[in-house]
Amino acid sequence: MGAGEMRRTQVTVQDFIRAQLINKRCWTDHSDMADAARLQATFRVRFSNNGKFALEPELREPAREPINDPPMQVFIQHARTALQKCNNLGWQLPPEYFKLEPAPYWIDLVFVPKIGAR
Amino acid sequence: MTARKTLIALKNGKDPMRQFKSFVIAIAAIMGMITPAAAQLRVTVVGEEYVPMRIAVPDFEADGAGAAEIAAQLSDVLRKDLASSAVFELVDKAAFIERDLSFDMAPRYPDWQVAGVAAQALIVGNVIINPANNNMTVQFRLYNVFGQTQQFARQYTVATPLNWRRLAHRVADDIFTQLTGDAGYFDSRMVFVSKTPGEDPVRGRLAIMDQDGANAEFLLAGFTSVINPRFSPTDQRILYGAYVPDPKYPGATLLRTYLYDIETGRQEVLAEGPNSMDYSARFSPDGRSIALSRAVGGNSDIYVIELARRTQRRLTNDAAIDTSPSFSPDGKMIVFVSDRGLGPQLYIMREDGAQMNCPKGGRDTTCRITFDSGRFTDPVWSPRGDWIAFSRQGDGKFSIGVIRTDGSGMRILTDGYQDESPTWSPNGRVIAFERTASRGAGPKLWSVDLTGRNLRRMPTPRDATNPTWGPLLKVEAAQQ
Numbered sequence: 077m078g079a080g081e082m083r084r085t086q087v088t089v090q091d092f093i094r095a096q097l098i099n100k101r102c103w104t105d106h107s108d109m110a111d112a113a114r115l116q117a118t119f120r121v122r123f124s125n126n127g128k129f130a131l132e133p134e135l136r137e138p139a140r141e142p143i144n145d146p147p148m149q150v151f152i153q154h155a156r157t158a159l160q161k162c163n164n165l166g167w168q169l170p171p172e173y174f175k176l177e178p179a180p181y182w183i184d185l186v187f188v189p190k191i192g193a194r
Numbered sequence: 195m196t197a198r199k200t201l202i203a204l205k206n207g208k209d210p211m212r213q214f215k216s217f218v219i220a221i222a223a224i225m226g227m228i229t230p231a232a233a234q235l236r237v238t239v240v241g242e243e244y245v246p247m248r249i250a251v252p253d254f255e256a257d258g259a260g261a262a263e264i265a266a267q268l269s270d271v272l273r274k275d276l277a278s279s280a281v282f283e284l285v286d287k288a289a290f291i292e293r294d295l296s297f298d299m300a301p302r303y304p305d306w307q308v309a310g311v312a313a314q315a316l317i318v319g320n321v322i323i324n325p326a327n328n329n330m331t332v333q334f335r336l337y338n339v340f341g342q343t344q345q346f347a348r349q350y351t352v353a354t355p356l357n358w359r360r361l362a363h364r365v366a367d368d369i370f371t372q373l374t375g376d377a378g379y380f381d382s383r384m385v386f387v388s389k390t391p392g393e394d395p396v397r398g399r400l401a402i403m404d405q406d407g408a409n410a411e412f413l414l415a416g417f418t419s420v421i422n423p424r425f426s427p428t429d430q431r432i433l434y435g436a437y438v439p440d441p442k443y444p445g446a447t448l449l450r451t452y453l454y455d456i457e458t459g460r461q462e463v464l465a466e467g468p469n470s471m472d473y474s475a476r477f478s479p480d481g482r483s484i485a486l487s488r489a490v491g492g493n494s495d496i497y498v499i500e501l502a503r504r505t506q507r508r509l510t511n512d513a514a515i516d517t518s519p520s521f522s523p524d525g526k527m528i529v530f531v532s533d534r535g536l537g538p539q540l541y542i543m544r545e546d547g548a549q550m551n552c553p554k555g556g557r558d559t560t561c562r563i564t565f566d567s568g569r570f571t572d573p574v575w576s577p578r579g580d581w582i583a584f585s586r587q588g589d590g591k592f593s594i595g596v597i598r599t600d601g602s603g604m605r606i607l608t609d610g611y612q613d614e615s616p617t618w619s620p621n622g623r624v625i626a627f628e629r630t631a632s633r634g635a636g637p638k639l640w641s642v643d644l645t646g647r648n649l650r651r652m653p654t655p656r657d658a659t660n661p662t663w664g665p666l667l668k669v670e671a672a673q674q
Contacts, residue, residue, distance in 0.1 A: 090237045097239050105241035108281075108623065108645050110376055110578055150375030153338075157314060160340035164307060176234065186238040 085172040092170055093183065102162035106154065107191035110147045117155040118186045125174055127166040133159045136184060155187040244647065246283035247373060249276060250306060250313040252290060255297050258323030264355050265321040268332065268362040275366035275380040275406065280648035285313050297333060303342045313339050315373060323355055330355040334365055336372055346372045352670065359408065364669065379619040380405060383664045384626065385423045385432055388412065389657035391636045398659065400434060402456065407653030413456065422474060425664040427577065428481035430456040433464065435473055451475050451486065474518045478525050485519035485528055496530055498545065509547045510560065520575045521545065529573040529582050540564040540573050540584060542599065553600035563601030572615055578622035581644065585614040594627045596644065607646040617663045626652060626661045
């Protein structure tokens, strides 16, 4: 796959995943949480061709759920639930995803509330 | 690894365990089971639309004489609490598939995941009345349906089943905390001034109710012209002003500020100078001090009074009218209203009166944070500390709004003929206020959440003004 085609495929994959998380209401706005602008959680995922995660999503940022930060704990939990919800519904990925190299193709999903979007 | 291979490895100067680990890692990497240091693609997902979380709350199970009726009532109050927040959307009971839930068994998660139910959270509970001593125990479990796990469980025991309503609120608060990360606000009360339609607008009696409107009753039978009650953020005391006969001038009235303990009924005159009038009193976050406006010779300034010793400090000294002080939750800052800048605007200052860096630049003992054509009144610092609620009069309307403490991010949450007197819920997510819908209409209490969603009328027996939201009530139940 050439660099141009690679970039186009990446954009397509980004749009597919983002659209499913939002349109299927798996991930919704969390702007009403305390100090919402600081909240952000990143999960690393990889998909298999049956429309499910190949492995359980892995929390990357923060590396661990903070014990003394209930809003962040809940935010991470909600992001995890969003992934589970969309996984139960089944992911629709463009066939090009499985041609992306080097395989397996890992994706970091960064969850933010609307108020924190930059 | 065989003994022979281990021996060969040792002879070659290599640690066999290290080699073995490297081998496993290499295989796992080949199979794609270990995540790399960096992903190939990064996708930012912004929550665009606010969607309430779907939650299923079947009636709690019951065990013991009279438990079934209480379980049904408690479940109903719990559902109403959660639904009233608009953070949650209740799953219709008619949609439930699993109807033989047991408190001691995990639910059948797929039954709660299917389309039509689609619950994200499920609450299963149990009410037990002990026939030996009439104690009541309420147990509940909160399940994460998509994660297929029990997220939280708790039980409360109280001496009498009469406390079932408070336990319902307490369970709702626990669930709210688990699912939002914020403290709840359901087990709290609100004091307000109750008005009888058609009566002299000056007349009003202090009243109290649960935050959901239940258990409304009058306080202080003798006082009929009460204004500006303010709940302590730490206990069940309130400050309020009352017009009473002036002993010096027969037929005239005098405004006094009182401190009243709802639990003990004890009350005392808080402040009364010979040639001054105190008003707009509000507690500090620890309940040990109050800030108020003191008018002397037609000029009002802000004072702080320490309650135990009644020591007083004057914080402002300006020819303008300085009024309506409200503390930040850490007690270090005060927001107040002053007309020193042509029309009432919001200002902040340090509680010790020292100079500070102003958000718009420069250093001063007071800093203006609103620069707007409207007239600002009733500022209240959020218990979270991040926002200040206010009333704003402008463009022919009275509105409730919020602004960040540095003066940025002003948002108008409501517009009405007359919306005023905001008060924060103890968790800083909801604002209650007084609304007069039109000329001649009676004032009612309403609430709106911090984002401007969920505008709701709060039920009161009569007309009502000046709401003040109390802290979460203390847990009297044994909790496990």
